[in-house]
Amino acid sequence: MSTTPNQDRAEAMFKKEQRQRDGQQAMAEYVAERRATHEKTARLRELRLARDAAELRLVRDAAEKKAPEEKKKKRA
Numbered sequence: 001m002s003t004t005p006n007q008d009r010a011e012a013m014f015k016k017e018q019r020q021r022d023g024q025q026a027m028a029e030y031v032a033e034r035r036a037t038h039e040k041t042a043r044l045r046e047l048r049l050a051r052d053a054a055e056l057r058l059v060r061d062a063a064e065k066k067a068p069e070e071k072k073k074k075r076a
Contacts, residue, residue: 003011
């Protein structure tokens with residue numbers, strides 16, 4: 001079955017528009033994934049920094065408690 005030039009042109013235009021829509025959708029998905037990754041990374045960074053700060057406070061508190069005990073031992 002042969003097709004007419006108009007039909008061929010219409011099919012070519014349809015395919016071109018379909019590729020364009022697919023490209024736009026792929027770009028939108030890429031941007032959404034990138035944004036989600038960025039937000040997740042920022043959230044994890046905040047959690048890591050908070051954990052590290054808490055650990056540092058614990059170490060400092062332990063060192064402060066230990067220092068007075070050592071001074072008392074030296075005096076005795």
